Amino acid sequence: MRPIEVLDVARPSWETEDVAMLRDMAVRFCENEIMPRYDEFEKAEIVSRDIWEAAGANGLLCAAMPEEYGGSGGSYAHEAAIIEALGHTGADGFGAALHSAIVAPYILHYGSEEQKKSWLPKLATGELIGAIAMTEPAAGSDLQGVKTSAVRDGNQYKINGSKTFITNGQHANLIIVVTKTDPSKGAKGTSLIVIETDGLDGFERGRNLDKVGLKANDTSELFFNDMKVPTSNLLGTDEGMGFVQLMEQLPQERLIIANQAIAAIERALSITIDYVKERKAFGKAVIEFQNTQFKLAELKSEATMLRVFVDHCVARHLDGKLDPATASMVKYLSTDLQCKVMDECVQLHGGYGYMNEYPIARMFRDARVQRIYGGTNEIMKLLIARTL
DSSP, X not given: OOGGGSSOOOOOTTOXXXXXXXXXXXXXXXXXXXXXXXHHHHHHTSOOHHHHHHHHHTTOSSTXXXXXXXXXXXXXXXXXXXXXXXXXXXXTXXXXXXXXXXXXXXXHHHSOHHHHHHHHHHHHHTSSOEEEEOOBTTBSSOGGGOOOEEEEETTEEEEEEEEEEEETTTTOSEEEEEEESOGGGGGXXXXXXXXXXXXXXXXXXXXXXXXXXXXXSOEEEEEEEEEEEEGGGBSXXXXXXXXXXXXXXXXXXXXXXXXXXXXHHHHHHHHHHHHHHHOEETTEEGGGSHHHHHHHHHHHHHHHHHHHHHHHHHHHHHTTOOOHHHHXXXXXXXXXXXXXXXXXXXXXXXXXXXXXXXXXXXXXXHHGGGGXXXXXXXXXXXXXXXXX
16 A cells, blocks of 8 residues: 555645656655665765765755756645655655755745845755754754854854754755854844855864664754855844744744655555554464554544644645744644554564564654754744643
8 A cells, every 4th residue: 555545635736747756756756766775874874975976966856946046846735746756655764855945945934135146056966965963062042042143244143053953964065054143132133144064164063863763864063163154145134033043933934844754654654554454463364453444544533633723724825925933733643643553553563563674663763853943833833821
């Protein structure tokens, strides 16, 4: 059973023919180019750069960026199709979603014409790999607590500080850095400054962090020591707009996580249903036991409700109406369910579910961080509670 067939849900109106074709192309790319080498990427704890370049050559990077800036001229629907193709095939560690649907939109929405023409085409080809440096050792969900500073020095900023848990951190050569340009103003003193890391003095990558899951995705510490960057690399016309920019873009980031979650859920159910139909215990297939039937019936029911909600949120986002509270709802509901589904599917696999040679074991490990990044699920509930 293919993951996309596991839930009896009609495809949404936003999945037009070209979106469906892009999804199928992305699935083929993952199956042919990424998955045969995925064990290699897991062991190396990084997806090789040639995959990024191949994805760019196949139109799978920056699909929603305008054609005039090297993108494919699509919408978030096209990004969602690619994101879900990664999840349906198991290529979860390829950090293209952050690159294309988080980093590139910051540049598109807030960058100058010169910045867009300089950076977006290279992001679309994979020549530049993007990251966003928000989290610090003492500032995670509380972005107002950022300590990294950027001090004007003529026509340059001198940046000092450190970041951690940075997705794509080993590969990234274009990084949006969340800094304080005026620490006395709190959130209103926050700015986003773009750095091109190649040959940049004062920039240092730390170790590739040893994570529980998502091993194929490089996640790093970054250090800035009197790092000098042109003031023209500020995103936006004025300093102090960074916090507003972050808040405006976070709903899409949380929707991305929901798209990742529902795709992984569909794959887990597909794999597990196939397994319990083949696996025998006490002389009959595991699917024939009432406990198995009830567990899978429950999971399919909850997954079906989630799929409808995720598709609804994508439609709202395409209409420009996805508010922060609803984005928080879909993020926390989807990732909580993802972790529940993975746990139950491991159980239905029995001892084999705990063996790394079975895909469900990796999916179980990979799922856990979804409830943490993009804002913890506890923060999501606080945001929702403010609307009561």
